[in-house]
C-alpha cells in the first residue's frame with residue numbers, strides 16, 4: 306500500500322499483531338520494516354517518509370545512456386548488511402562486482418595523479434616494496450612509514466585516539482598528509498584530527514595490539530590467507546570488495562518496496578512529515594506503552610513501537626517532550642558534515658589522462674577545491690555509453706564547508722577547472738548535475754563510542770522506542786541496513 310489517507314489509520318482497529326511505526330523511508334527504515342515483517346507474520350508496519358520518494362540518500366537516475374548514482378554508488382561486501390538484505394529479498398543475482406581492469410586508485414601529488422602504492426589498504430601496506438618505489442612519498446617519508454614495523458605498540462589502547470594522532474605516531478606525518486588522510490577522509494568526509502579511530506577503524510588498533518605493528522599484522526594476515534584469492538590485488542579503499550546492483554542502487558530500493566507491498570503487512574506513506582513522538586497515556590501500563598506519532602496535516606496515530614531512522618538532530622526535534630530532554634540533548638551531540646557531489650558525463654577523448662583507475666583522491670595538503678573524483682563508469686560497467694565516462698566529484702565535507710556556500714553554477718565551474726587542471730579535461734561536460742547533501746554525513750569524532758553508549762542507555766528507558774541509522778555503529782549502507790535490522794529484532798523481542 307503506498308500513500309497516506311485516513312484508511313491507513315483504520316489499521317488500529319481489530320488487529321492482533323504488533324503495530325510498528327518506522328519513521329524515515331531511507332534504506333535503514335525500509336530494511337527495518339523488511340526484517341520485522343520477515344520475522345513476524347502478524348506485525349503491521351507503517352513507514353512514514355516526509356518526501357515524495359523512498360530511498361533517502363539513495364537516488365539513481367538514467368539519462369542519455371548514463372546511469373547516474375546521485376547518492377551512494379556501491380557498498381562494501383565484507384560487512385554483512387547489504388548482502389543479507391539482498392539475499393532476503395531475492396535480489397543477490399542483480400549485484401555486480403567492480404571492473405577488475407581498472408581496479409586501482411590514484412592520489413594527487415603536486416598537482417599530478419599518481420597510483421596509490423599497490424596493496425595499500427586504507428593504511429595497511431601489504432607490499433613494502435610498493436611503498437619503497439612509490440612516487441607519492443619522499444625517501445624520508447617512505448623510511449618513516451616502513452619503520453612502523455619496528456615501533457612499540459601503544460600501552461593504553463583503551464584511550465580513544467584520533468586517526469591523525471594514530472597515523473602520525475605509527476607511520477609519520479607525511480604518510481598521513483599524502484596517503485591516509487585522502488583515502489580515509491574520502492570515506493568519512495571528516496577532519497582526521499577529530500575522527501575517532503576506535504569508532505571507525507578499530508581493526509587497526511587490534512592489529513597494533515596483537516602483532517605490535519600494523520605492517521607486521523598485515524604481512525601475517527597475508528601469510529595466513531596464502532592460497533586464497535588476494536584482496537590485496539588492488540589499492541586504495543578496498544575497491545575490489547565493493548558491489549552494486551547492475552541497474553543502480555535505486556533498483557534495490559524498488560525491489561525492497563515491491564517486497565514490502567507484496568507482504569501485505571506494510572503501509573508505505575510518503576509526503577507525510579512526522580512532527581513529534583510521545584508516549585501515551587503516561588498513567589497506563591508502563592511495560593507496554595503506546596506511542597503517539599504526530600503527523601503534519603493529518604490525524605495522530607498510535608503504535609506499540611517506533612523505529613526512528615532519522616539523522617540524530619532530526620530525531621531530537623521529534624523528541625521535544627520534556628520526558629526525552631536528556632536523550633534529545635545526547636542526540637544533538639553528534640555532529641554532521643555537508644557535502645556535494647557533482648555528477649558529470651564526458652567523452653573519454655576529452656581527457657588527456659587515460660582515467661584507467663576507479664578514482665582520484667585529493668590530499669587536503671594539495672589545497673584543491675575537490676575531495677575526490679570517482680571514475681564511476683570505470684568502477685562498474687553499464688554506467689556510460691561507449692566512448693564516454695561518468696564522473697562523480699566530491700566537494701565540501703568537514704574540511705572545506707565554505708565551498709558549499711557557492712551557487713550550483715559556481716560549483717560546476719570550479720569543478721570543471723579542477724578536472725582540467727588535475728586530469729586534463731579539454732572540453733565542457735555533456736552534462737553536469739550538482740547534488741547537495743546538507744548535514745547528511747555523521748561525524749564519528751573522538752568519544753563517539755561513549756556518546757552512542759549514552760544515547761543507547763537513555764533510549765532503553767523509553768520502552769518501545771528504537772533508534773537506527775548511520776549515526777551510531779557505521780556510516781555506510783551495510784551498517785545502516787544492519788542497524789535497521791537490529792532495531793527490528795529488538796522490537797520483535799519486546800525490548
Ligand SMILES: Cc1cc2nc3c(=O)[nH]c(=O)nc-3n(C[C@H](O)[C@H](O)[C@H](O)COP(=O)(O)OP(=O)(O)OC[C@H]3O[C@@H](n4cnc5c(N)ncnc54)[C@H](O)[C@@H]3O)c2cc1C
Pocket residue numbers: 328329330331332333334353354355356359360361362363376377378379380381577578579580614615616619644646742745746773774775780781782783785
Ligand atoms: C554523499 C554521500 C555519499 C555516500 N556514498 C556511500 C557509498 O558509496 N556507499 C555506502 O555504503 N554508503 C554511502 N553513503 C552512506 C549511505 O548513503 C547512508 O549510510 C545511508 O543512505 C543512510 O540511510 P538512512 O535510511 O539511515 O538515512 P536517509 O537516507 O537520510 O533516510 C532518512 C529518510 O527520512 C526522511 N525523513 C526525514 N525527516 C523526516 C520526518 N520528520 N518524517 C518522516 N520522514 C523523514 C528523509 O526524507 C529520508 O528519506 C553516502 C552518504 C552520503 C551523504
